[in-house]
Amino acid sequence: MATRIAINGAAGRMGQRLVALGSQDKSLDIVACFEHAGHAKFGQDAGVVAGIGELGVPLQEETDAQYSAIIDFSVPAGAHAAVERAVNAKAALVMATTGLEEEHQAKIREAANVIPVVWAPSMSTTVNLTMKLCEIAAEALKDIPGGADVEVLERHHRFKEDSPSGTALRFGELIAAKMGITEFVHGREGRPGARPHNEIAYHAIRTGDNPGEHTIIFGLLGETIEMTVRASNRDCYATGALQAAKFAAGKPAGLYNMNDVLGL
Numbered sequence: 001m002a003t004r005i006a007i008n009g010a011a012g013r014m015g016q017r018l019v020a021l022g023s024q025d026k027s028l029d030i031v032a033c034f035e036h037a038g039h040a041k042f043g044q045d046a047g048v049v050a051g052i053g054e055l056g057v058p059l060q061e062e063t064d065a066q067y068s069a070i071i072d073f074s075v076p077a078g079a080h081a082a083v084e085r086a087v088n089a090k091a092a093l094v095m096a097t098t099g100l101e102e103e104h105q106a107k108i109r110e111a112a113n114v115i116p117v118v119w120a121p122s123m124s125t126t127v128n129l130t131m132k133l134c135e136i137a138a139e140a141l142k143d144i145p146g147g148a149d150v151e152v153l154e155r156h157h158r159f160k161e162d163s164p165s166g167t168a169l170r171f172g173e174l175i176a177a178k179m180g181i182t183e184f185v186h187g188r189e190g191r192p193g194a195r196p197h198n199e200i201a202y203h204a205i206r207t208g209d210n211p212g213e214h215t216i217i218f219g220l221l222g223e224t225i226e227m228t229v230r231a232s233n234r235d236c237y238a239t240g241a242l243q244a245a246k247f248a249a250g251k252p253a254g255l256y257n258m259n260d261v262l263g264l
């Protein structure tokens with residue numbers, strides 16, 4: 001039987017790709033498409049808004065439809081609403097929104113006591129694989145003579161509201177945990193002095209319509225290793241999130257990540 005899903009932020013850049021790809025997947029049934037009532041296309045058919053023709057599901061704030069998973073790609077207030085919707089519906093939650101404040105993050109952790117939650121800053125297979133590769137590099141380089149300097153560069157479209165990306169922050173956290181790094185900086189200016197090793201620096205670039213690109217640099221004295229992972233469109237995130245919804249629907253309550261979904 002098809003997994004019945006709801007999409008939160010359904011008229012957004014990601015929401016539209018979820019509607020388009022989810023509607024093609026025979027193992028899924030999109031039964032609700034939530035949007036902010038102030039959105040210019042609120043009330044219109046979600047399929048028409050996504051450019052795939054009539055889906056029979058309007059952009060709405062409330063539904064009587066039963067669903068077993070809700071996928072959220074929205075904004076912090078929308079993510080908060082998605083947590084409440086998931087808990088009230090006893091449905092699984094796939095949380096993809098980034099740039100959440102600590103209070104929103106605490107709500108997600110609390111929800112995971114009662115429903116299954118997949119929470120990841122990137123639903124992309126190659127990004128999550130690159131995180132694994134960076135952990136291997138960090139472990140191997142943590143005690144290298146002369147030290148290894150870690151910098152995380154990310155590029156995204158001009159419309160992105162949070163910075164640095166949630167993915168960049170996760171790369172930093174994972175590497176820091178392996179290397180015992182405790183300091184984080186965002187760009188540099190003026191005369192900060194020689195670079196300490198106990199630091200990871202983030203650099204956020206915003207241009208055009210870039211759907212997402214991360215480069216992680218491990219700079220040694222005499223040699224450098226860089227890992228780059230790059231999306232050419234948003235479908236890698238949407239397919240990962242749809243896979244996560246299928247994975248999580250009906251699972252025991254708890255906090256899961258994309259490694260669980262992808263078996264990495």
Ligand SMILES: NC(=O)c1ccc[n+]([C@@H]2O[C@H](COP(=O)([O-])OP(=O)(O)OC[C@H]3O[C@@H](n4cnc5c(N)ncnc54)[C@H](O)[C@@H]3O)[C@@H](O)[C@H]2O)c1
Nearest residue numbers: 009011012013014036073074078096097098121122123237
């Ligand atoms: N985890 C991942 O793989 C991944 C990938 C891409 C984007 N993202 C994140 O997803 C989020 C959305 O990205 P986007 O590019 O689609 O943004 P977007 O601005 O195009 O879409 C967000 C949508 O949420 C809607 N919204 C606002 N308030 C809402 C509410 N209360 N309830 C329901 N919907 C509401 C907006 O009207 C908009 O349509 C961002 O935080 C982004 O960083 C995560």
Ligand SMILES: O=C(O)C1=N[C@H](C(=O)O)CCC1
Nearest residue numbers: 098121122160165166167212
């Ligand atoms: O387009 C965005 O916004 C993206 N946000 C995520 C992040 O902040 O890590 C993932 C990539 C796309």
